[in-house]
Amino acid sequence: MDDIVIVQPVDTDAELDRLARQYRAAGGVGVQLLNALGGKAEGLIDRLPVAVRTRLTDATEQALALAMRAAQTSRTxxxxxxxxxxxxxxxxxGAAGGFGGAPTAxxxxxxxxxxxxxxxxxxxxxxxxxxxxxNVQFDCIRVFAAAGPLAQDDGADLGFVSLRLTLTGGAMQKLIATVAPRFAAVLGQKLAAQTVPVLGAVAGATANYVFTSYYQQIxxxxxxxxRLATDGNxxxxxxxxxxxAHTKSLAS
Structure with a gap:
């Protein structure tokens, strides 16, 4: 007689509450440290050279496209x-990148x-x-549409979950083009933090620590x-x- 596998029902509300808390806590103390090293987030990008600022979105779009190919290839x-x-x-x-200032960053x-x-x-x-x-590759890129750790995120911006594009030819390029401006602003703040005199290597290491922790949690x-949508039907x-609703209730 075959063994009977009993599937435990999903406690949807409990899981949603856990995910909402994880989302709001994603930044954590590291963000405060990063802001202390680099100054207020809204003023960081102004520190970058004009030539860097003007091509930041294009550079980010190229970086995302290259990163997708490199990340996928490395899995084998x-x-x-x-x-x-x-x-x-x-x-x-990040420490190595920040050591030489903007060029190495x-x-x-x-x-x-x-x-x-x-x-x-x-x-x-x-x-x-x-x-x-x-569709999973799409979702991996969509994660970058979430507000970055230097952004003023009150937990209400959930666009990274609901972004929609049809899976047609060129859809990945369209998605990257959509995400790139948002991610470029975040990366610009990271670059600026790495140009802080003397503390460039420290800021670079701190920035990458915070960014990696943040996006892994997101x-x-x-x-x-x-997974909750699938398991909970x-x-x-x-x-x-x-x-x-869960996220907003935590903010009130």
Whole structure:
């Protein structure tokens, strides 16, 4: 006689509350440290050279496209790492990038982006999704649409969950073009923090530590909501509406 597998029902409200708390806590103390090193977030980008500021969105779009290819290709050679390993690697890269100021920080930027994307793919796999699937690759890029750790995020901006594009030719390029301006603003703040005199290496390491921790947590929220919709037999729209309500109730 075959063994009977008993599937425990999903406590949707409890899981939504947990994910809402994780979303609001994603920044944490590290953001305060990063702001202390780099100054107020809204003024950081003004520190960058004009030439860097004017092409930041284009550079970010290119970095995202290259990062997706690099992250996906690396999965065949290097297994997913524990999150603390990803954080340690990007922290070291941030220190190296910040050591030489803006020039080395610009070189480090696409490499860090690829590492961030690879760690997001690892989170997707942890939640039972196939990172090679096109819709999962879309979701990995969509995570970058979330407000970054230097943004003034009150927890109400949930657009990263509800962004929609049809899976047609050129859709990935369209998605990257949509996400790039938002992510560029975040990366610009990171670059500016790395140009702080003397503290460039420290700021670079701190920035990458915070960024990696932040986007890994946001990825857990994103794919946790997708898994909840599947396990709870709920539409994504319903899950999003209930998640929004839970998040706003924590802010009140």
């Amino acid at each position: 050679a290097v297994p997913d790492q524990k999150e603390w390993v990803n954080t340690a690697v990007t922290t070291a890269m 610009l070189v480090e930027l696409p490499v860090t982006t690829a590492m961030l994307l690879r760690s997001i793919q690892g989170v997707a796999a942890e939640h039972g999704f196939d990172p090679a699937a096109e 990825a857990h929220v994103h794919f946790g909501l997708r 709920l539409s994504e729209a319903e899950v999003l509406a209930r998640f929004t």
